Amino acid sequence: MSQEAIVTVAPMFGVLDITILVGAATFGVFWLVKKKFESSSSPPPENSFKIETRLTSMHSDDRSFISKMKNQNRNIVVFYGSQTGTAEEFANRLAKEAARYGMKAMVADPEEYDMEELVKLGEIENSVAVFCLATYGEGDPTDNSIEFNEWLQNGEVDLSCLNYAVFGLGNKTYEHYNAMGKFVDKRVEELGGRRVVELGLGDDDANIEEDFVTWKEKFWPAVMDFFNLEFKLQDISMRQYKLVSPPMDLPQEKIFKGEIARLRSFTNQRPPFDAKNPYLATVKAWKELFKGGDRSCMHIEMDTSGSKLRYDSGDHVAIYPVNDSELVQKFGDLLNIDLDTLFSLQNIDEDSTKKSPFPVPCTYRTALSHYVDITACPRTHVIKEIADYATNQEDKEKLLLLASNNPEGKAYYQKFVLDDCRSLLHILEDFPSCKPPLDMVCELLPRLQARFYSISSSPKVHPTAVHVTAVVVRYTTPTGRINKGVATTWLSSKKPEDGVVHTVPCYIRKSQFRLPPRVQTPIIMIGPGTGIAPFRGFLQERAFLKSEGRPVGENVLYFGCRKKDHDFLYEEELNSYVQDGVLKLRVAFSREQAQKVYVQHLLKEDAKDVWRIIGQENGHLYLCGDAKNMAREVLETLILIIQTEGNMSEADARSFIKKMEGQRRYATDVWS
Incomplete structure (x- = not known):
C-alpha cells in the first residue's frame, strides 16, 4: 500500500474509537469461550440412541487397510467385487469363519481402500489376501473393483510378499465366464504373489453355493498348511449382529423407511x-x-x-x-411377530466399519419389504442356522441334512431348494416347527438388490x-x-x-453398448423379445438425426416373438420407421408355423447382406437378449456366415469376431 493511502485512511479512527472496538472484541471472545465451555461440560442426554449415518466420507487414514489390520490384530483381508451382493455375502461368510481357525479377518471393498498397500501385507505375520470377485457384463469388473482392475492391469509392482487366494463368481452361459477371477489370479501370480490355494470358480447357472462351499473346504486346510499352523476348530457363533431395541419414543424422522443409505433421502x-x-x-x-x-x-x-x-x-x-406385501406379512404370521415392531441390528465386532447389515433403526416390515431378499433360494449356511430352532426332531434332521456338505446333503439341497425353487419362506412353511428369531432371519438373508x-x-x-x-x-x-x-x-x-x-x-x-460415433455407419441389431429395448432407443436416435437432415447409415433389426397378434412389441412404431426409410425390419414368429423360426434362421437367409455390412462396410453388430440359448446360437450363426461369405476358416472367423469386439463393432447386452 502507498504512503498516500496510509495518510488518507488514518484520520478515520481516533484513540477513543479504537479503545471501544478493542473492548467489544474482547467481550465477544469471552462470551464465545464461555458458551463453548458450558456446552462441552453439560452431560449428554441419558439413554440416547445412536443412529449410524449410512453415507460416510473416508479420511486418508481410513483408506489404509494395513493400518486397520495392525491396529485390530487381523491377519486376513477379504476383498469383494460385487454387483448383486453375492460376492460380498461370500466374503462376509469367509471372514466370519476365520475365528474358527484362530484367525481374525476383515472384509474390504476395494473401492474404499488404497489397494497399492498390497505390497505391504507381508509386514503382517501369517497374512492372506482373499479376492471374491464377480464378473459383470461381458467380462468386465464390477463397479466397485474397476479401479483395482486398472491398477493391476497397468501396474508393475512387486507382490512377492503377498499370500493370496481367489474365488471367482460367474455364469457359464456368458462368453467371458469368470474373466475377472481368472485375470486377478493369474496377474497377481505374475507380479510375484504366492497362491495359497487353487483358483475357485463359481457358476451361477448351476449351483454357485456348492461351488463356494467346496472351494472353502479346501481353503482353510490350505491356509493352515501354508503357515504350518495347528488345525484346531473352535466353536463360535456365526451371528455377526446383535439385536438392539430402540427407544419406544424415537421420533419418526429418525427411523428408516426404505431409504438406501441416507436417512430421509426420499423426502429430502x-x-x-x-x-x-x-x-x-x-x-x-x-x-x-x-x-x-x-x-x-x-x-x-x-x-x-x-x-x-x-x-x-x-x-x-x-x-x-419392494417385496410383495403378502409375502412380507407371511413372515409375521409364521413367526408370530408384529412386523411393525421397531428394531436395530448392531455389529458384534466393534472394530468393523460395517455397523449394520442394512439401514437401521427400522421396523421388521420395512426390513422385509425394502432391505432383504425374501424370494431367493437360501444358502446352506442359512438353513444350518435356522435348524437349531426346529422343535420337531424330524424337521431338525432334514434341515441339517439340507445344510450338510456330504453327497447326500448336496443332492437333497439341489432337489429340495434349487430345483423346486424354494425360498426361506417356503422352507418355514414346509417345516412348521422351525421358528427362528426374525432379527436373525433379517441378518441372514441377502440384501435386496x-x-x-x-x-x-x-x-x-x-x-x-x-x-x-x-x-x-x-x-x-x-x-x-x-x-x-x-x-x-x-x-x-x-x-x-x-x-x-x-x-x-x-x-x-x-x-459400453453404444451407437457408432459416425451416424453414417451401418448397424445390425439382433434383439428378440424384450431384447428390443435398447434398439428402440437406437432407432429413436437415428430417426431424430435423419429428421434433422443428417445422413444416417443403414439400420437393420432382427426381432423375434411367438405370434404376430400376441407379442409383437412396438409393432406400429417399428413399421413407421420402415415407412420413413429409417429401418429394414426382419421378424421371426416362432410359433406361427409347424417348424419354429428364430432370428438366427433369418440371419442365415440374409448371409450376404450380413457380411456386406460387417465385413465390407465396417458396420457394427449388436446383440441383446437371452444369454443361455439365443446369444450362443446367434454367435455360432455369425461365425458360419463369416466362414462362408468371407472365405475363412472357423478359427479365422472367431478371430474376426474378436477383432470386431476390440474395435467396439460387436457388442452384446445379454442376461440369463
Whole structure:
C-alpha cells in the first residue's frame, strides 16, 4: 500500500474509537469461550440412541487397510467385487469363519481402500489376501473393483510378499465366464504373489453355493498348511449382529423407511443421484404391450425432470424394488411377530466399519419389504442356522441334512431348494416347527438388490424421461407354488390411474453398448423379445438425426416373438420407421408355423447382406437378449456366415469376431 493511502485512511479512527472496538472484541471472545465451555461440560442426554449415518466420507487414514489390520490384530483381508451382493455375502461368510481357525479377518471393498498397500501385507505375520470377485457384463469388473482392475492391469509392482487366494463368481452361459477371477489370479501370480490355494470358480447357472462351499473346504486346510499352523476348530457363533431395541419414543424422522443409505433421502432429495442416493422418478405412463395370451409386458415411462440424471442410448436404469406385501406379512404370521415392531441390528465386532447389515433403526416390515431378499433360494449356511430352532426332531434332521456338505446333503439341497425353487419362506412353511428369531432371519438373508434394465428410449427424443420394457415374471414351481419376479411384480402395480402418483427409486448405470460415433455407419441389431429395448432407443436416435437432415447409415433389426397378434412389441412404431426409410425390419414368429423360426434362421437367409455390412462396410453388430440359448446360437450363426461369405476358416472367423469386439463393432447386452 502507498504512503498516500496510509495518510488518507488514518484520520478515520481516533484513540477513543479504537479503545471501544478493542473492548467489544474482547467481550465477544469471552462470551464465545464461555458458551463453548458450558456446552462441552453439560452431560449428554441419558439413554440416547445412536443412529449410524449410512453415507460416510473416508479420511486418508481410513483408506489404509494395513493400518486397520495392525491396529485390530487381523491377519486376513477379504476383498469383494460385487454387483448383486453375492460376492460380498461370500466374503462376509469367509471372514466370519476365520475365528474358527484362530484367525481374525476383515472384509474390504476395494473401492474404499488404497489397494497399492498390497505390497505391504507381508509386514503382517501369517497374512492372506482373499479376492471374491464377480464378473459383470461381458467380462468386465464390477463397479466397485474397476479401479483395482486398472491398477493391476497397468501396474508393475512387486507382490512377492503377498499370500493370496481367489474365488471367482460367474455364469457359464456368458462368453467371458469368470474373466475377472481368472485375470486377478493369474496377474497377481505374475507380479510375484504366492497362491495359497487353487483358483475357485463359481457358476451361477448351476449351483454357485456348492461351488463356494467346496472351494472353502479346501481353503482353510490350505491356509493352515501354508503357515504350518495347528488345525484346531473352535466353536463360535456365526451371528455377526446383535439385536438392539430402540427407544419406544424415537421420533419418526429418525427411523428408516426404505431409504438406501441416507436417512430421509426420499423426502429430502438432492443430487447427485447414484446407487446410494437414488432418484424418486414419477411414473408418467404405463402401457401393456402384449395383445393376447396370459403373459404381460410393460412399457413404463419415468419422469426424471429436475434430477440432472443424464443417459445415452444403450445405458441401463437401475431400479430398487419392494417385496410383495403378502409375502412380507407371511413372515409375521409364521413367526408370530408384529412386523411393525421397531428394531436395530448392531455389529458384534466393534472394530468393523460395517455397523449394520442394512439401514437401521427400522421396523421388521420395512426390513422385509425394502432391505432383504425374501424370494431367493437360501444358502446352506442359512438353513444350518435356522435348524437349531426346529422343535420337531424330524424337521431338525432334514434341515441339517439340507445344510450338510456330504453327497447326500448336496443332492437333497439341489432337489429340495434349487430345483423346486424354494425360498426361506417356503422352507418355514414346509417345516412348521422351525421358528427362528426374525432379527436373525433379517441378518441372514441377502440384501435386496437393484434390478438393471436396458433403457428403451433415446435422450435425443426424451431428455427428461427414461423408458423401460419388461416382461412380468411369473411361474409355477414343481411344488405347485406361484413364484413372481420381485421387480416386475412391483412395477406392474405402478399404473398412474385415478390421480395416484407412483414413484420409483432409480439411478443410471453407464454402458459400453453404444451407437457408432459416425451416424453414417451401418448397424445390425439382433434383439428378440424384450431384447428390443435398447434398439428402440437406437432407432429413436437415428430417426431424430435423419429428421434433422443428417445422413444416417443403414439400420437393420432382427426381432423375434411367438405370434404376430400376441407379442409383437412396438409393432406400429417399428413399421413407421420402415415407412420413413429409417429401418429394414426382419421378424421371426416362432410359433406361427409347424417348424419354429428364430432370428438366427433369418440371419442365415440374409448371409450376404450380413457380411456386406460387417465385413465390407465396417458396420457394427449388436446383440441383446437371452444369454443361455439365443446369444450362443446367434454367435455360432455369425461365425458360419463369416466362414462362408468371407472365405475363412472357423478359427479365422472367431478371430474376426474378436477383432470386431476390440474395435467396439460387436457388442452384446445379454442376461440369463
